[in-house]
Amino acid sequence: MLLKKYTLILCLFFILFNCKEELTITFIETKITTSNNNLVEVTIPKAIENSIISSEINTEVSNLVIAALQVGDTDTKTSKSIEESINAFNNEYNAFNTEFPNISQPWEAQIDGEILFQSHEVISISITSYVNTGGAHGSTHISFLNFNAATGKRIKNNDLIKNKAAFETVAKTYFNTAIEDEDDLFEPNEFKLPENIGFTENSIILLYNQYEIAPYSTGIIDFTIPIEKVSAYLSFNSSN
Structure with missing residues (x-):
């Protein structure tokens, strides 16, 4: 009888442990500014659990914001925090x-983030930055960050897809439908996957930023593929 009771307690422990392990990371919308800031607006998702997973995700998001606010040499990061970047x-x-006091146009920067998709396997975050440092027009850039939900480590695009050739075949079909004029492309006869691939509950998003495959005037090019069309070629179960 005692052995059965002990076995039951042990089973309950493992059930509770496994449920705890499957809990998803919680995010809150966070606005970041400083006392001397008049030019920058930053609103990003922040993982609030005190864990290595949350720390990994928050660090990647912060590094992206810091890079977006970098003025001058973008390869040399001088700020260690978003607040430092805002002040800089x-x-x-x-x-x-x-x-140049006669140039009246103020600078501005607006950075917004959102959770596109979250499962027990992958977390997909979108960060949109608009920065204008007094030129004829500002620059908008969208980045998709995909994370391993179990570790918080960022997933490279190549690691998201297990059958790249098959995935590209499907993607090219949807790409051709999205392009209004092939003459706008730098290389109209060559298809390549974008730098940014993101996920929603029912689709996968492919996005080309300005200048990535076409001139600035063409703008951002993006299209979606229903997830069931490519789920067999992905490295994770998109339905979890």
Whole structure:
């Protein structure tokens, strides 16, 4: 009798442990600013659990925001936090405005993030940044970040897809439908997957930023594929 009771307790422990392991990461919308900020708006999702998974995800998102606010040499990251980047952006503008006081157009930066998709296997986050440092027009850039939900590590595009050739065949069909004029493309006869691949509950999103495959005037090119059309070629179960 005692052995049966012990076995039952042990089984319940493993059930509770497994349920805990399957809990999804919780995100909250976070607005970040500083006391001296007049130019930058940052609203991004933040994983709130005190865990390595949350830390990995939050670090990747923060690094992307820091890079988006970098003025000058984008390969040299000088800020260690989003707050430092916000202050640096404002300081750069103030220095520019002091040197060129007759140029009245203010700088601005707006960065917004959202959770596109979340399962027990993958978390897909979209970060949209608009930055204008006084030019004729600002620059909009969208980034999709995909994470392993069990580790928080970022997943590279090649690791999202297990059968690239088959995936590209399907993607090219939807790409051709989305393109209004092939003459707008830099290389109209060559198809390549975009740098940004994201997920929603029912579809996969492929997105080309400005200048990636076409001139600025063409804008951002994106299209979606129903998830059931490519689920067999993905490295994770998109229905979980």
